[in-house]
Amino acid sequence: MTRNAHVALVTCFHEDETVNYAATRAQVRRQLAAGNDLMVCGTNGDFSALTHDEKIRLVGEVMEEVAGRAKVIANVGCPATFETLQLARAVDGMGLHGIAVIAPYFISCTQDGLIRHFSTVADAVTTPVYLYDIPARTQNHIEPATVGTLARHGNIAGIKDSGGSTDTVRAYLDVARDVEGFEVYCAPDHLVLWGLEEGCAGVVSGLGNVAPGLLAQIIAGFNAGDMEAARAAQENFAGLRKDLYALGFPPALVKRALYLNDPSVGLSRQPALLPDAAQDAQILAILTARGLKE
Template sequence: MLKGALVALVTPFRDGKVDEDTLRELVEFHIANGTNGIVPCGTTGESATLSHDEHRMVIRSVVEQVAKRVPVVAGTGSNNTAEAIELTLFAKGVGADAALLIAPYYNKPTQEGLYRHFEAIAKATKFPLVPYNIMGRTAVNIEPATMARIAELPEVVAVKEASGNLGQMAEIVNLCGDKMALLSGDDGLLLPVLAIGGVGVVSVVNNIVPRQVVDIIEAWNAGDIALSQQRFHKLLPLCKAMFLETNPIPIKAAMAMVGRIPSDEMRLPMCPIGAAAREKLSAALRAHGLL
């Protein structure tokens, strides 16, 4: 169900509020450019600073605008299992296709606690789930053996892996490959992840160049490895530029620079990109022909 180039969608703000009109325009931009799935309210969508009402509004608006043209994987994770269940049931109720669930952050649960967290959500929601492993944000790593247990839950359909550890990802494919799909959580590892058996990416850079991310995967799937490599290496400098500062600061700045969103407004404690990083980002956009 989930494969190809999925976008980790930004949440546009205007004067401190979610800019719903621009949000819906972004959905249409992605549909027109071949994006294979929309992922609202993830890390890139600044879910950590959305109120519960805003979180629900963003999910509902994206689901309505997509209108079943591509899958919507709604970010519904929390470090509170009960809250994650509540948000996932909401996403299910408004018609999302799956839920993206970050490993519980700050609590630092054990591997057993991680398993029980996803097990409880699966049992309570009976909805397609995508665990999201990113130790750099959560301080906990979902180890391959634990992921294998999680993959036995029938509701779990894919994993977004952003550990940056290809060895770990390969082990997950070996242990779970026939039970759930592997999606890269890092644009810069898209091609290596495809090579070890992954089927796609939840992408940040897709916010500005969706067709180019799709084209890398389509060339790979067609068996034209050389073309896929060529396209990947061309995109790689831009991927790196998206992490000059903490995501989503650079991608929002880039989208504003190319006119994709009206402004790069962030919410504290996130702040606009610094002058030195902005200069490097502008240079990367110019080199890629976007400015």
């Protein structure tokens, strides 16, 4: 099957920290030009810093800009099932390819609690639901056995793995082999090509905000059977990740690197990363060395 890449789109802000929808739409167009699909309200989209109403409007603005030219997945996950349901229902019917539901955060969950949480959301909408596992941020891990149970729900279409464990991805892929139509999306940017080779349906990338063309080259090379080109692009992409993420919190560094090429994206909402001249110089050096300074 043809694989694809969803870029976890950044959310752009004005100087007063209100959402800059026009600048966000410009980022949508940039990703479409590279041939990438999108994820909105994800980790790199500052979803945890957005209000309920902002998330709904943001999904609507992105869908209007995309106008059917790409697949869009929107994350609606909140700590409680109650608000997650409200968001899921609000974006259901907007034409999304999928609704992603990040595992609850702050609230510690049992695996049974996770099954109830995801099943309740999937029961309430017609848009296919994608589980979203990122235990380093949520402290709740969706175990492979739990995924096996949820995969048999008629409206749960797949899982986005952001845990970075190759063993976990392989266990999720075992579920996909047992349940027809269930998809696994691999998220860590150093594992893009590895995930495709293992059988993932695609990837969800935060770093693709900074290097959309490079991400697209990995996907295009793989789909065309040009593994030499895919590996060369992956090596460059993984090197960018290693250099950039060594400087701090990855989503904030992605946003800052993008800002240094295009100030219209604005800063992250506080208390995230503030401008730092020395760090900016390091980021610029990384971008320049990899031919990404615009």
